[in-house]
Amino acid sequence: MYFYDIIEKKRNKQHLSKEEIDFAVHAFVEGSVSKEQMSSLLMAIVLNGMTYEETLNLTLAMKNSSETLEFKEYLVDKHSTGGVSDSTTLILTPTLAALGVKVAKMSGRSLGFTGGTIDKLEVFEGYNANKTLEEFTGIINKINCSIISQTANLAYADKLIYDLRNKTATVDSIPLIASSIMSKKLASGAKFLVLNVHYGSGAFMQRKKDAIKLARVMVKIGNDSGVLTRACVSNMNVPLASGVGCTNEVISVVHAINGEQSNLLKLSKELCVIILCEVKKISSSVALKLVNETLHSGKTLAKLKELISEHGGKTEILDNINSVAKAKYKVNLTSKEQGYVKNIDARTVAKAVNHLKELNKDESTKKLVGVNLNVKVNTKVKPDDVLLEIFVNDKKHAEKVTDELYHAFRFSRFKTKEKKLIAKII
Amino acid sequence: MYFYDIIEKKRNKQHLSKEEIDFAVHAFVEGSVSKEQMSSLLMAIVLNGMTYEETLNLTLAMKNSSETLEFKEYLVDKHSTGGVSDSTTLILTPTLAALGVKVAKMSGRSLGFTGGTIDKLEVFEGYNANKTLEEFTGIINKINCSIISQTANLAYADKLIYDLRNKTATVDSIPLIASSIMSKKLASGAKFLVLNVHYGSGAFMQRKKDAIKLARVMVKIGNDSGVLTRACVSNMNVPLASGVGCTNEVISVVHAINGEQSNLLKLSKELCVIILCEVKKISSSVALKLVNETLHSGKTLAKLKELISEHGGKTEILDNINSVAKAKYKVNLTSKEQGYVKNIDARTVAKAVNHLKELNKDESTKKLVGVNLNVKVNTKVKPDDVLLEIFVNDKKHAEKVTDELYHAFRFSRFKTKEKKLIAKII
Numbered sequence: 001m002y003f004y005d006i007i008e009k010k011r012n013k014q015h016l017s018k019e020e021i022d023f024a025v026h027a028f029v030e031g032s033v034s035k036e037q038m039s040s041l042l043m044a045i046v047l048n049g050m051t052y053e054e055t056l057n058l059t060l061a062m063k064n065s066s067e068t069l070e071f072k073e074y075l076v077d078k079h080s081t082g083g084v085s086d087s088t089t090l091i092l093t094p095t096l097a098a099l100g101v102k103v104a105k106m107s108g109r110s111l112g113f114t115g116g117t118i119d120k121l122e123v124f125e126g127y128n129a130n131k132t133l134e135e136f137t138g139i140i141n142k143i144n145c146s147i148i149s150q151t152a153n154l155a156y157a158d159k160l161i162y163d164l165r166n167k168t169a170t171v172d173s174i175p176l177i178a179s180s181i182m183s184k185k186l187a188s189g190a191k192f193l194v195l196n197v198h199y200g201s202g203a204f205m206q207r208k209k210d211a212i213k214l215a216r217v218m219v220k221i222g223n224d225s226g227v228l229t230r231a232c233v234s235n236m237n238v239p240l241a242s243g244v245g246c247t248n249e250v251i252s253v254v255h256a257i258n259g260e261q262s263n264l265l266k267l268s269k270e271l272c273v274i275i276l277c278e279v280k281k282i283s284s285s286v287a288l289k290l291v292n293e294t295l296h297s298g299k300t301l302a303k304l305k306e307l308i309s310e311h312g313g314k315t316e317i318l319d320n321i322n323s324v325a326k327a328k329y330k331v332n333l334t335s336k337e338q339g340y341v342k343n344i345d346a347r348t349v350a351k352a353v354n355h356l357k358e359l360n361k362d363e364s365t366k367k368l369v370g371v372n373l374n375v376k377v378n379t380k381v382k383p384d385d386v387l388l389e390i391f392v393n394d395k396k397h398a399e400k401v402t403d404e405l406y407h408a409f410r411f412s413r414f415k416t417k418e419k420k421l422i423a424k425i426i
Numbered sequence: 427m428y429f430y431d432i433i434e435k436k437r438n439k440q441h442l443s444k445e446e447i448d449f450a451v452h453a454f455v456e457g458s459v460s461k462e463q464m465s466s467l468l469m470a471i472v473l474n475g476m477t478y479e480e481t482l483n484l485t486l487a488m489k490n491s492s493e494t495l496e497f498k499e500y501l502v503d504k505h506s507t508g509g510v511s512d513s514t515t516l517i518l519t520p521t522l523a524a525l526g527v528k529v530a531k532m533s534g535r536s537l538g539f540t541g542g543t544i545d546k547l548e549v550f551e552g553y554n555a556n557k558t559l560e561e562f563t564g565i566i567n568k569i570n571c572s573i574i575s576q577t578a579n580l581a582y583a584d585k586l587i588y589d590l591r592n593k594t595a596t597v598d599s600i601p602l603i604a605s606s607i608m609s610k611k612l613a614s615g616a617k618f619l620v621l622n623v624h625y626g627s628g629a630f631m632q633r634k635k636d637a638i639k640l641a642r643v644m645v646k647i648g649n650d651s652g653v654l655t656r657a658c659v660s661n662m663n664v665p666l667a668s669g670v671g672c673t674n675e676v677i678s679v680v681h682a683i684n685g686e687q688s689n690l691l692k693l694s695k696e697l698c699v700i701i702l703c704e705v706k707k708i709s710s711s712v713a714l715k716l717v718n719e720t721l722h723s724g725k726t727l728a729k730l731k732e733l734i735s736e737h738g739g740k741t742e743i744l745d746n747i748n749s750v751a752k753a754k755y756k757v758n759l760t761s762k763e764q765g766y767v768k769n770i771d772a773r774t775v776a777k778a779v780n781h782l783k784e785l786n787k788d789e790s791t792k793k794l795v796g797v798n799l800n801v802k803v804n805t806k807v808k809p810d811d812v813l814l815e816i817f818v819n820d821k822k823h824a825e826k827v828t829d830e831l832y833h834a835f836r837f838s839r840f841k842t843k844e845k846k847l848i849a850k851i852i
Contacts, residue, residue, distance in 0.1 A: 007595035011472060035462040040594035043469035046437060168466035169433035 025061035050175035062183035065157030069189035077190030084202035091268035094303035097144035127313035200237035202346025245370015327368035327391035331398035348408035451487035476601035488609035491583030495615035503616030510628035517694035520729035523570035550739035581609040626663035628772025671796015753794035753817035757824035774834035
């Protein structure tokens with residue numbers, strides 16, 4: 001078998017067999033295929049696509065390219081395709097754990113303009129996400145949940161291929177995205193998986209129909225591989241909560257747990273309900289009731305404290321979120337217009353926050369910079385009303401992003417019909 | 427400007443500007459772009475194509491990536507896209523030179539299953555194709571023609587990109603083939619260029635319509651760049667002459683010059699006529715008369731002798747072609763059937779000859795191996811008639827390719843309507 005022939009087949013829109021895909025992944029991992037040959041194949045896949053069968057085989061080949069984990073117990077995992085102010089993991093994990101569901105979560109760092117769960121957890125001083133596998137299972141057995149960093153050893157082929165895709169403009173492909181996500185998830189040994197696939201300006205997938213397609217492929221791969229899988233496709237055109245940037249997102253999480261209404265809370269609850277229905281075999285209305293009770297009774301917050309303590313993090317700020325360390329300066333961005341907020345573009349806000357992080361050279365204070373939205377879609381504003389607060393350690397940095405941030409806002413003389421948060425449950 | 431954005435544009439079927447193409451080629455040559463990024467772009471070009479404008483700009487960018495030659499005089503160049511028993515250069519060059527047309531030809535070695543002019547010239551003991559540019563022009567001034575090896579310095583970007591295409595299955599693309607050929611031709615400084623684009627089993631282009639498309643693009647690039655360019659699209663389903671393999675092809679050349687009818691002679695004359703009409707501003711019937719006179723009068727043969735002598739080669743065999751050094755053994759391949767030869771597949775014959783060359787480990791005798799066809803399409807055969815002779819230095823080698831060679835032949839109870847040799851003049 002020759003790699004050249006495999007490229008040529010895909011270039012000519014032919015299907016690759018399981019043997020060919022196994023050969024290609026194996027040869028690349030062991031180094032007998034060059035990066036230029038693999039990137040040529042990747043571009044051919046981006047442009048000519050893959051059947052479901054090929055996508056499944058690619059997923060399995062990458063999953064089997066390095067170690068895989070096996071847990072005796074019935075564990076729940078959750079994956080988000082990345083969004084803006086998307087911190088559902090920090091609400092869902094303690095809520096489910098408090099309800100007796102074991103959640104084993106390996107999370108990532110920030111990627112592109114999206115935030116990373118591990119970065120947010122490190123807002124809690126001392127949080128250690130680098131636990132051994134033994135410690136990971138030990139914590140889960142003790143408190144029903146743990147969140148650690150993704151180990152580099154799972155789906156090693158995906159790591160190599162992903163690095164290449166990032167340099168060669170071959171990220172944007174449903175078979176490649178689906179196999180990348182699912183190879184890691186299948187290798188991490190969960191028995192139940194819920195996928196949160198976002199679409200819109202603040203997501204990697206721009207169009208709803210692509211997000212639904214991606215979700216369907218991933219759900220089928222999971223279920224065909226023995227992992228009970230569900231997906232929730234949701235709208236990511238507007239940030240999910242008011243805080244963007246690590247510290248501000250943690251503040252939004254605490255407000256949500258304490259009952260402040262936001263899309264972040266709504267989506268977290270929806271994901272909990274999907275999992276509870278499957279795991280406990282109950283109806284969604286019963287599941288929603290359980291979730292609401294757990295949140296209102298303070299059990300979610302208590303479990304979040306336990307989770308952070310078990311990983312060595314300080315939890316005092318959870319009792320008084322206003323005591324969290326903040327950036328030196330708060331600069332207001334004010335409205336120049338009169339009317340209703342029509343849109344707050346998630347990607348623009350997230351990119352501006354990324355620029356603030358780049359400007360803040362001191363690594364130790366990067367987590368403090370960010371923004372907090374004072375308005376939502378359909379908030380009525382007049383000139384000089386505060387649209388958002390910018391948190392910086394150098395006032396000049398705020399000036400550099402004000403124009404950019406102002407462009408995230410659109411105004412209208414009339415109220416806007418809000419788009420549905422949840423587009424589809426699969 | 428970022429290379430990533432250029433890949434992404436082509437992936438999204440957008441057009442690349444002149445600035446973007448210049449940047450891409452320049453960045454690759456100077457090494458700031460990785461091979462994997464370039465091969466990703468190449469696959470995107472293969473699958474999403476290029477407009478004529480983009481192809482022209484790619485050609486010019488590659489042409490300008492290293493030194494270019496300039497000749498004061500009006501020089502003729504010819505290029506073939508590669509075929510089987512395609513030795514028109516060795517007939518056309520001395521014929522035109524004898525008619526006062528200056529021909530400056532830089533030729534290549536064998537590529538894939540096709541033969542190379544330089545390899546054939548080296549059948550003449552002592553032929554030195556590695557002349558300096560000064561010697562090259564000196565010889566042209568003296569005898570009106572010279573054939574030397576392609577210098578690696580012309581269109582250096584093409585050399586780098588071609589190496590990559592050969593490994594990444596990105597050869598098969600009209601914009602990439604056209605720009606590769608034309609960048610070298612434009613850099614070599616000819617004022618008039620005739621392109622011989624082959625199609626069929628023995629050519630790189632399988633389909634006539636693709637060959638015509640390629641020829642049209644190249645002719646337009648040449649003319650738009652100040653080089654008067656014409657093309658002849660011809661059928662390469664059957665070998666052009668009876669000899670295949672360096673020595674046998676030289677024998678076929680001498681037979682053709684001496685008047686033996688073959689497609690090789692017919693095509694060589696046609697290419698001469700195209701050039702003479704343009705260069706001397708005469709009609710094709712007058713041009714054909716000049717070509718026939720030159721051939722019949724022995725002037726072509728005399729000029730070929732001069733050409734070889736000037737490059738240090740021995741010419742004795744031109745007086746008695748039977749005296750040429752031959753392989754040790756001649757093994758006959760005979761017919762098992764009765765009827766008319768319906769087809770002799772050019773690619774199958776050429777690949778078998780390549781296998782013979784691979785089996786013949788002694789480099790010094792490789793040129794001697796090959797085959798000579800004893801039949802043509804529509805020759806009437808009966809069992810045990812000789813179809814072709816196999817020339818080898820080890821009889822076992824002949825046995826290894828007899829089945830393969832026999833498969834090149836198709837027979838029929840009836841005569842076949844022969845396909846036209848010349849499909850189109852552009």
